[in-house]
Amino acid sequence: MNNKILIIIPVLAVIVVAMLVLQNTISDYDVVAVRDQSFYSDAIKIDDVIIDVQIADTVVKRDRGLMFQEQMPYDQGMLFIYEELGNYAFWMYNMGFSLDIIWFDENGNTVHIKRDVPPCSTEPEYCDVYDPGAKALYVFEATAGFADRFGITEDSKFSWIVDKTS
Structure with a gap:
């Protein structure tokens, strides 16, 4: 049981960090894309x-x-x-x-x-x-x-x- 918890906790931490990085990257891209448009x-x-x-x-x-x-x-x-x-x-x-x-x-x-x-x-x-x-x-x-x-x-x-x- 303890071995499973030791494996699950780091995996969940990696998933959470990846989601946060992806969310910030997408938000930053949208702002840059909108502001930098030339017409x-x-x-x-x-x-x-x-x-x-x-x-x-x-x-x-x-x-x-x-x-x-x-x-x-x-x-x-x-x-x-x-x-x-x-x-x-x-x-x-x-x-x-x-x-x-x-x-x-x-x-x-x-x-x-x-x-x-x-x-x-x-x-x-x-x-x-x-x-x-x-x-x-x-x-x-x-x-x-x-x-x-x-x-x-x-x-x-x-x-x-x-x-x-x-």
């Missing part, structure tokens, strides 16, 4: 407004979004691109400024606008989640006031542009 840029139009956007087109980039960034001028934003239509909800964890969030369908039609969404300054589990209540393929985030400043409404349309002068 490529493109230009879009919403109605007649030309906007330079950072593109978030991977899971990690979409998870990071505009976290850890400073407030942007009104002619800049972030465009989240998804692989398929879905009901994509957003939150404001680790954000430093308020946003306008606009959801678009596969044809560029506005399906929902949420104006002046405040940052979440609490623990993640207490952050509000903003759900469009409709399916979208693209989601655009800009500094709060963007939609009102440029008259963006539920009738507005998003499109890609190649030449910023058009």
Whole structure:
């Protein structure tokens, strides 16, 4: 009996230590992966407004979004691109400024606008989640006031542009 205990205790200790190391490694990797994402840029139009956007087109980039960034001028934003239509909800964890969030369908039609969404300054589990209540393929985030400043409404349309002068 004592021999079994002498074997079981070290084995359990090794398993516990391995689990703790693995958990810390995964947590550290997630933080680094989220913070170190770089985004490529493109230009879009919403109605007649030309906007330079950072593109978030991977899971990690979409998870990071505009976290850890400073407030942007009104002619800049972030465009989240998804692989398929879905009901994509957003939150404001680790954000430093308020946003306008606009959801678009596969044809560029506005399906929902949420104006002046405040940052979440609490623990993640207490952050509000903003759900469009409709399916979208693209989601655009800009500094709060963007939609009102440029008259963006539920009738507005998003499109890609190649030449910023058009």
